[in-house]
Amino acid sequence: MAEATVLEQVVLGIVWKRGPCTSYAVCKEFLDSPSSHWSGSAGAVYPLLRRLDQRGLVRATAGRRGHRPSTTYVLTAKGRAALRRWLSPPIDPAAAETTYDPIRTRAYFLGVLTAAKRRAFAEEIEALLEHQVGVVEAECERYRRAGDEFSRLAMRGAVHEVRARLTWIRELKAALKKESS
Amino acid sequence: MAEATVLEQVVLGIVWKRGPCTSYAVCKEFLDSPSSHWSGSAGAVYPLLRRLDQRGLVRATAGRRGHRPSTTYVLTAKGRAALRRWLSPPIDPAAAETTYDPIRTRAYFLGVLTAAKRRAFAEEIEALLEHQVGVVEAECERYRRAGDEFSRLAMRGAVHEVRARLTWIRELKAALKKESS
DNA sequence: CCGCTCATGTAACTGGTTACATGATTTA
DNA sequence: TAAATCATGTAACCAGTTACATGAGCGG
Numbered sequence: 001m002a003e004a005t006v007l008e009q010v011v012l013g014i015v016w017k018r019g020p021c022t023s024y025a026v027c028k029e030f031l032d033s034p035s036s037h038w039s040g041s042a043g044a045v046y047p048l049l050r051r052l053d054q055r056g057l058v059r060a061t062a063g064r065r066g067h068r069p070s071t072t073y074v075l076t077a078k079g080r081a082a083l084r085r086w087l088s089p090p091i092d093p094a095a096a097e098t099t100y101d102p103i104r105t106r107a108y109f110l111g112v113l114t115a116a117k118r119r120a121f122a123e124e125i126e127a128l129l130e131h132q133v134g135v136v137e138a139e140c141e142r143y144r145r146a147g148d149e150f151s152r153l154a155m156r157g158a159v160h161e162v163r164a165r166l167t168w169i170r171e172l173k174a175a176l177k178k179e180s181s
Numbered sequence: 182m183a184e185a186t187v188l189e190q191v192v193l194g195i196v197w198k199r200g201p202c203t204s205y206a207v208c209k210e211f212l213d214s215p216s217s218h219w220s221g222s223a224g225a226v227y228p229l230l231r232r233l234d235q236r237g238l239v240r241a242t243a244g245r246r247g248h249r250p251s252t253t254y255v256l257t258a259k260g261r262a263a264l265r266r267w268l269s270p271p272i273d274p275a276a277a278e279t280t281y282d283p284i285r286t287r288a289y290f291l292g293v294l295t296a297a298k299r300r301a302f303a304e305e306i307e308a309l310l311e312h313q314v315g316v317v318e319a320e321c322e323r324y325r326r327a328g329d330e331f332s333r334l335a336m337r338g339a340v341h342e343v344r345a346r347l348t349w350i351r352e353l354k355a356a357l358k359k360e361s362s
Numbered sequence: 363c364c365g366c367t368c369a370t371g372t373a374a375c376t377g378g379t380t381a382c383a384t385g386a387t388t389t390a
Numbered sequence: 391t392a393a394a395t396c397a398t399g400t401a402a403c404c405a406g407t408t409a410c411a412t413g414a415g416c417g418g
Binding site for chain 2: 384
């Protein structure tokens, strides 16, 4: 019901997937992820989980770690319902909009470069993306071995995506070659 | 040299592409774009162009519109150099990282849904993406007719991307069908 | 027992957004 | 001429980041 940011939904999802966990464990999930979309900074996550607790979406349990307090959070029924609502139709149509791609963003302005520099741009990007294919495929394999089938399927999306970008950059290269001839 | 945000680089690119233009024209560029990654809010763009002027990347020319002042900005040589630097190797490798896809983000947590709800999710997303294919292809065609070849090539990237996401969601659908049988 | 990493936070900042105010121009 | 839209901003807010402080446990 209440408005929630995407980060809040994702944290809810992580707490669901992990089971009872601390703020730090949630931070680490972001830190270990190959995406840098969210930094997983403590400054974002610690207050966020306290907020989710106040709204009854997770429940905090006070514990200790040595003499320092340590809080463990578990998903509540209300939290699980919120998570399900986020994943159930109707899905916000904005979710299907074209994603933000920093390479594509640059490509709009390639006209400001000389033809030679444009080709250098395409070469560089091609190399970066070729490397990235390996990264996401490895991540996919990691999930497969971990037996986390839905994460693997999700990561398959990243594989399709990076391959598509690579196909595109090769199309771009071909177009740049043609213009100079 | 100085650090610049991506939005600043993009605005620099827009001023280059459009030639001399007002803050409002830059806002409209964002508003008219099918992507909602940046809102193109006046609150972001107006102060941003003043900042670019202070840094010597654009030059402001005072004008009038009726009795109200109106400022026109043009790209300076320094601004053009900054734009070229942004597009020239070495490119920030983070640009090739997997993009943020709100659908994929959701997909990680599909396990919290019942099998039937998962299939409903996939159906809904498929429909949204099928629609999106048309949107980006139309945009592509618009650029072709406008004779803006680099923007068209950039938008081709969006076409490849949305098609890849569609291929992925169909793969996901197939996997969901198999699990329930 | 020294340094390194794990862990739990807080404080200040920042790059935007939303909402508003208002003048100028066009259109019904 | 009234309403709508174009145009130029400003002010308040906000989600998340960076940087810091500090405690606890562990390996050399």
